[in-house]
Amino acid sequence: MLTKEVQKSSMSKQTDNKQFWQRWASCYGPLMQSSEPLYAAIAQQMQPHLTPEMNVLELACGSGQLSFRLSRLVRDWEATDFSPKMIAQAKLKPRGVGLHFSVQDATSLPYADETFDAVPGEIFEDRRNGPIDLRRQQA
Numbered sequence: 001m002l003t004k005e006v007q008k009s010s011m012s013k014q015t016d017n018k019q020f021w022q023r024w025a026s027c028y029g030p031l032m033q034s035s036e037p038l039y040a041a042i043a044q045q046m047q048p049h050l051t052p053e054m055n056v057l058e059l060a061c062g063s064g065q066l067s068f069r070l071s072r073l074v075r076d077w078e079a080t081d082f083s084p085k086m087i088a089q090a091k092l093k094p095r096g097v098g099l100h101f102s103v104q105d106a107t108s109l110p111y112a113d114e115t116f117d118a119v120p121g122e123i124f125e126d127r128r129n130g131p132i133d134l135r136r137q138q139a
Helices: 002-049 067-073 084-091 134-138
Strands: 055-058 076-081 099-103 123-126 130-133
Touching: 002 067, 002 084, 055 067, 067 076, 067 099, 076 084, 084 099
Parallel strands: 055 076, 076 099
Antiparallel strands: 123 130
């Protein structure tokens, strides 16, 4: 019984979180313009780890603040978010042929193992060289 209660509570929190991002999607990009220096610093830390032959999966891409900046450096960049409205906002902007946006649940992805060479996030995972903690790199 306790397990079902924990699962229900977890699902409720996940639903609340998704609803929050759905509500904020249209203003998230403009709000993040003030964080442009932060995104530039994160991108600068990631660039040396990206190569033109890589396929990259980005989780929780929001409206694409890093996606647009970094996707030009790799073969294919799959940017995902669980908020359909965030993805819709990202798709409003012009993008290169290698950048794709899709609505995905990061806990249940449809991709086969070994599909991607790197998965950026707070900890950038490069399959060839191991994890790089971007939070430590910025400190």
